[in-house]
Amino acid sequence: KKAAALKRKLKSVNAAGRRYEKERAAFREFSDSEQAILTAFDPAIGLPAGKTVLAWEGSLTAGGQLLCPDLSLSVKGPGILGLTGRNGAGKSTLLKQLHSVLQNRTDLRVGYMPQDYREVLNPDISPSQWLQHWPEARTRLGSMRFTIREMESPMGELSGGQQAKILFLAMVLAQCDVLLLDEPTRNFSPLSAPVIRQALQNFGGRIILVSHDRKLLQICDEVLELTSQGLIPWTSETS
Template sequence: MPAITAIDLGWSTADGHPVFSHLNLSFCAERVGIVGRNGVGKTSLLRLLSGDRAPTAGRIIIDGTVAVLRQIVQVGAEDTIADLFGIADQLSVLRRAEAGLATESELAEADWTLEMRLVTALARTGLNADGATRLASLSGGERTRAALASAMFAQPDFLLLDEPTNNLDRGGRAALLDLLASWSGGAIIVSHDRELLERMDAIVELTSLGARRYGGNWSQYRARKAIERASAHHDLEVAQRQLGDIQRKAQQGVERKLRRDAAGSRKGARGDMPRILAGARKQRAENSGGEHARLAERQRSQAMAAAASAGERIERLETMMVSLASSGLAHGAAVLRLDKVTAGYCPDAPVLRDVSLSMTGPERVALIGPNGSGKTILLSVIAGRIVPWSGTVRHVERLAMLDQTAAMLDPALSVAENYQRINPGSDDFACRSALAQFRFKADAALKPVGALSGGEMLRAGLACTLASPLPPQLLILDEPTNHLDLDSIAAIEAALAAYDGALLVVSHDAAFLDAIGVTRYIDLAT
């Protein structure tokens, strides 16, 4: 039976920083969700299990074949789905065969089932495309579907998926859930998507304390986790109370001995007791005191060990507490106006055609629509990253956009250097104070952006955007919760709820849109 086994697994970054150690895990033909806070090593674990990265300690035994869903961030202008699948040359042979131009050796090696298998894989993810479709013409969600189809194409024993629902619209999410429900092999999935995690057979939680496996889905994991956490806190409270009692009794014993010694000294000084008897009593008192002291020390050591053991079961978590400066946007002020905007990637196939919309401050608007309807390209037009073919765009002077890949950040610079580049004039104290709100404290603020996990990178982008001394009056967010852990999402929701500027957001997370107070939805599919 195919299986993946990790034995005493450890991995450290290039500078020697340990990410995790002594992990022992096994996976078979089941659906397993990997969960944990950003930066704890989930993606690194997935890369180790796939063989893309070598462990710094321990070993991994892979019995079977593995395919990995890779997030497609940058593509060449001519890259096609066939290139993504690695079958461009084989399809070229079929085209030459159809034209009567193939050689005998090519005809002998031609795979005549290739196109049908390609069409089937794409159809299973709900993507209307073929091998010649250029990746640059696809939206982020459509690229995710293409990548998922590519991973399935080889019919592996194990699918390894890193945040597979990122960028997917409702149709794409439904297709993914249906695919996993019918998948007979193993699937190891890193995700913060609660709907997806509810479909799992088991959950592996990765924390600073190590990895622990829980049978069942997300709800069952959460229920079990709550019981464990309550038990650990109870045991810690009991141990600390016992330690306090022992230390208090020990102190009382010391004080009693001091009083007895003082009384004996006073008697001896008055000559009320023969010297030989006084000496014997003193010796017995010292022996008895020594016995009590040793017993108290043993009890104290045992209580401290019990408290430490209980404390080790509790992960120390640092929460995000975010407060924002005012944007100064007046109520009812004109924020954004688009008049008959047409734009796209190919001149003969516009994605947007004659789009008009307006926003006033401090309105909160969500752009919705299926993958490929033009949500991201519209945001890029508004932010000035793409020039429309026709129409006009007008907006307030202070505008900021954070996209799905945090492209505003320079990967060669540290988080602090990026903050000061994006917010010129900020001194080191202001920079450090702002970043600390987003859990980039001390050396974490000096870490190069290129070394951050996906969730950490999004958090850094949000820090550089939201924690500015003068926040934008219009904040544009393209799938801001992608890669963020659930605790970070809750903190960002609270921060955006307190933000007094205008928001234009693309997100497939309905709960997130509701939490940040979106009041208007614009459907680009209509």
């Protein structure tokens, strides 16, 4: 009886082990598949360390309300600058203002990802139409797991995560060397967020991003908090 019971127990343990291995393999396959959510930035992209990307001074106003009377921001060379602050401080407004300053620079290729994607994307046309200037766009969309139907559907019908992918792809195809990103991880899953962070860490140009995501802020070379008195150094310990 003891031998039979031991045999049954061993059989149960072996079955549990096989089930565990299958679950682990499935999880590993799912996690690895997240690598396909983004296409990589060209590793050749870079900026000289001493190049002035931004030297800006001004005030910040939103909806007729003065948020900050005196702001200044100086940025040189490659790296990642994070901007954070309380809700309503004007972070998105500031990033939009910086974009208006930088977008006409002929010596920089500036990519912009606003919080409201409709500022950049046309919701009535398809990803294929919007990216038609780049012949390889459809191939890249396919590698990012877009179906043929999604490539041809109006972008307004796609999810926020899909629209974010399209914005990232446009910045990759345009060979942007400066990225202005407003909450870039907000429409991606927790499994996708590490892929986003790694892609941004590997980027050789300059990034200015707005975020409340602490893990994203940890990859920044410098983080500034927007207050009514201006931009001040931010640390996670004092927030």
